[in-house]
Amino acid sequence: MPAGRWIGAVAACALLASCGGSEEQAGQGGPAGPGGAPMTVGYVTVDQTSVPIVADLAGRTSAYESSEVRPQVSGVIRKRMFEQGSIVHAGQTLYQIDSDPYQASLSEAQANLQSAQATLEAAQAKADRYKPLADMEAISRQDYTDARSQARQAAAAVAQAKAAIRTARINLNYTTVPAPITGRIGRSIATVGALVTANQADPLTTIQRLDPIYVDINQSSSDLLSLRRALASGDTVPSKAKVRLTLEDGEDYGRVGTIDFTEPVVDENTGTVTLRATFPNPEGLLLPGMYVTAHIAQAIERDAYLVPQQAVTRDPKGNATILVVGPDNKVVPRNVKAPRTQGAFWVVTDGLKPGDKIIVQGTAKVRPGQPVKAVPANTPEKLTSGQPKQGGGTESGAANGNKD
Incomplete structure (x- = not known):
């Protein structure tokens, strides 16, 4: 065969082979492992659970009691x-x-009392003597009336003197x-x-009671409104308002507090509502005026799912998608609602079913509809990467070492 025809035949065969391989790969929905084996992915199985709705809010400490001494x-x-x-x-x-001036005032008041009592005795005796004389009309009724009035005035003077003594004693006590x-x-x-x-x-000085201690926490009125609507819908239930604190140095306070009350008004300047919590403070670690971060479990969301964050992707519009191992071990995309995070997880409220296998490892290497080999995440089994080893094999990372 002429050389030119032989070269053309070889090129045609190579082109047909490459087209066939591409069609086969496309039919599988994505790249495959070495030798056409399905890609290996790691998954976790999810189930419904109750997830606390935790709010991280700024707060400041204040004394439980404070008194300025004057x-x-x-x-x-x-x-x-x-x-x-x-x-x-x-x-x-x-x-x-x-105390010397106030001791002197007390002595003066006591002396005034003695003088008033003596005047009362004389006035009362005179009135007593005038009474039978007035009855016999030996004296005028007016003289008896005047004598009786003088006795009453003397009694009032005694009462005033006693009150002055009490005042003097109070002022004397105030000197301590x-x-x-x-x-x-x-x-x-x-x-x-x-x-x-x-x-x-x-003030002369200030006294503060620091055990227990108050923490005043500010929460936006919009967040509080959303929480109340969620509670009204029945999807969430209220929880006992326990509070934990993170201090200014980033460390956890280590003790749990409780919410005492919530202000019934919204601050017009900040648009926030103040929640006051009480914390034990036996070591005196918390001081008034310290800035803290409060973590409050205000409610519990029922029938939610905790999904590792690396399993959730979002499109430009913010819609969340999760890849699930579906029937025949094929990759199935699932649109979900994931409104918030909790730690290393997304809280998914809609779009999943109990027992779903969520792909968390190898998500960047698979496409919807592609058959995969699913293994539990973070297992020693190797995830196929398609990279050749020395000696003709393939090299892949362990499932617990590959995070896409």
Whole structure:
């Protein structure tokens, strides 16, 4: 055979072979493994479960109780009777104000009482003597009336003197400034020798109760509205509002708090609603004013699926798709609703059935309708990659090492 014809025949055979191979590969729906074997993919089996709806919200800590200590009488501070930064107890004396002027006022009030009591005795005796004389008309009725009136005025003066004594004693007691609550006391603003006045604007010091401690959490009104609608639909059920905290350094606080109440109004400036939670704080790790992140399980979504995030793809419009191992071990695309994530999973609320095998490994190498060899994800079995080994074999990564 002439050389030219022989070369043409060889080229025609090669072209036919290549076309046949392409048609066979296209008929299988995608690339195959070495020797035409189906691609190996890893899958997980999903089932319905109850998934908590967890909200991550910003919050700030505030003292459970806070009291600014102010003097209720004026005077010079003679003693400071506490250690700054220590724990003080309700009723404990914090400051001693100069009591001499108030002791003198008490003594004066006591003396005025004695004088009023003496005047009362004389006026009452005079009225008692005038009564029989007035009955016998030995004196005028007016004289008796005047005597009786003087006795009543003297009795009122005694009552006023007693009230003055009580006031003087109260002011004398106010010269010792007590702690109104139990808690940790701050620095002392006033020093010994400072002149203080009654009900002054500046406090002498501040006491805060830090165990337990409040955490004020802000949630947008739109999120709260969505949650209430979900609860009304019956797809979700309310959960006990337990709260966990992440601190400013990224570490978990380690203790669980509870929601006490939710403000009934929306802040006009921020569009948020304030939720107040209470946390135990025995070590005093949380201090007022700290920024924290609160994780609140506000409700539980029933009949949802947890799907690994790598199994879900989205188109430019945001629609979610999952590849499922269908009948005859062929790849079947499934449109699903995946509104949110939880940890390493998408929460799928629609589009799946219990027992579906979701492809999580090898998703980038398969196409819809392609037959595959499905194995449980993260198993030692090799996933075919089609790369030749040295020595004529193929080289592939382990299922637990290939993540597309």
